[in-house]
Amino acid sequence: xxxxxxxxxxxxxxxxxxxxxxxxxxxxxxxxxxxxxxxxxxxxxxxxxxxxxxxxxxxxxxxxxxxxxxxxxxxxxxxxxxxxxxxxxxxxxxxxxxxxxxxxxxxxxx
Amino acid sequence: xxxxxxxxxxxxxxxxxxxxxxxxxxxxxxxxxxxxxxxxxxxxxxxxxxxxxxxxxxxxxxxxxxxxxxxxxxxxxxxxxxxxxxxxxxxxxxxxxxxxxxxxxxxxxxxxxxxxxxxxxx
Numbered sequence: 001x002x003x004x005x006x007x008x009x010x011x012x013x014x015x016x017x018x019x020x021x022x023x024x025x026x027x028x029x030x031x032x033x034x035x036x037x038x039x040x041x042x043x044x045x046x047x048x049x050x051x052x053x054x055x056x057x058x059x060x061x062x063x064x065x066x067x068x069x070x071x072x073x074x075x076x077x078x079x080x081x082x083x084x085x086x087x088x089x090x091x092x093x094x095x096x097x098x099x100x101x102x103x104x105x106x107x108x109x110x
Numbered sequence: 111x112x113x114x115x116x117x118x119x120x121x122x123x124x125x126x127x128x129x130x131x132x133x134x135x136x137x138x139x140x141x142x143x144x145x146x147x148x149x150x151x152x153x154x155x156x157x158x159x160x161x162x163x164x165x166x167x168x169x170x171x172x173x174x175x176x177x178x179x180x181x182x183x184x185x186x187x188x189x190x191x192x193x194x195x196x197x198x199x200x201x202x203x204x205x206x207x208x209x210x211x212x213x214x215x216x217x218x219x220x221x222x223x224x225x226x227x228x229x230x231x232x
Contacts, residue, residue, distance in 0.1 A: 002154065035218040037155075044205055044222035045147075045155065056220065088155055092217050098171045099145075099157040099217050 003028060004089055004102035011108040017077040020105045022089030024070050028100055032092040034072035036065055039086040039104075048087075049074060076107070084109040112136040114206050114223035121229045122196050129192040130226045132206030139187040140164040143209035145219060146180065146191045148202040156202075161189055164213065196230045203227050 007021040022034065034052050037045035047056050049065035052072065062078045072091075076083055089102040117131040132144065146158040159170035161180040168180045174193075182189045189206060204226045207219035 033218075037219075044225055045207075045219075046222075047210070047218060047220055050210065050216075050218045090155075090157075090218065096172065101155040101157065104154040 002103040003093055003096065003100040004091060006087075006089060006102040006105045009106040009108065011110055012079045013110045014079055014081065016079045017075060018079060018107065019076075020074045020087050020089075020107070022072045022074075022091075022102050024072075024091060024093075024100075026070060027095040028070075028091040028093040029067065029072055030070040031094055034065070034067050035090045036063075036072075036074045037088045037090065038083075039088065040082075041085070045088065079109055081109050083107060112208070112221045114208065114221055116204075116206060116223040116226040119227040119229070121231065124197055124230055124232055126196050126230075127192060127194040128196060128228050129190055130204050130206075130228065132189045132191070132223050134163075134187045134189070134208075137208075139182075140184055142212050143215055144182075144189045145207045145209060145217075146178075147205045147207055147219075149205070149225075150199070150202045153202075158191070158204075160209065160215070162213070163189060193228075196228075198230050201228065201230045 005023045010018045012018040036049035038048045039045045052067040053065040064075045086104045093100045113135045115133045140163045145160045163182045179192045206223040208221040210220040
């Protein structure tokens with residue numbers, strides 16, 4: 001069981017907006033930054049959101065992140081077929097003294 | 111451009127050890143922490159630890175202490191991850207990843223290697 005719990009796999013049609021959530025606790029999300037990775041099939045993960053809501057250079061502004069209390073969310077607007085991937089949240093956990101990943105959420109674009 | 115190129119697939123027997131390499135190029139190797147992350151088939155990501163390529167200092171996730179060793183060779187800009195006493199559930203894709211913070215640990219990763227598949231089977 002992951003320390004960070006991600007929402008079930010959503011689906012959407014092109015152009016729609018979807019949200020993926022990540023729930024943790026006071027020892028991880030509650031005190032530390034959340035980062036999000038996109039993993040396309042058979043590829044290495046790619047950073048899409050860092051420090052809760054910052055977009056690295058080159059990541060489309062369709063991707064946005066937010067955090068409130070012990071939960072965080074990744075939103076993707078204007079859904080495109082190439083957004084179909086697994087998404088992982090990550091945060092440092094002070095109690096476990098380690099970086100924790102969520103279990104992953106598979107986004108399907110219909 | 112920044113690249114992390116990892117060694118090829120390995121097949122090992124239970125109880126053996128494996129050493130995976132990660133060769134960096136396109137940036138100053140000693141200026142960025144490197145992490146190792148693994149992914150079992152069809153499963154999620156699991157952080158294993160980091161190495162400071164400048165000092166050689168390491169920090170391992172609690173789960174891996176005592177059976178993982180991370181080293182580096184600055185003369186060839188290469189980091190290594192060695193896992194001992196392999197079990198079948200160590201079968202996974204092992205990634206190296208560069209910390210975006212340079213020598214300031216930020217625990218998020220801007221460049222990843224392509225992954226090295228380690229299969230443990232008798």
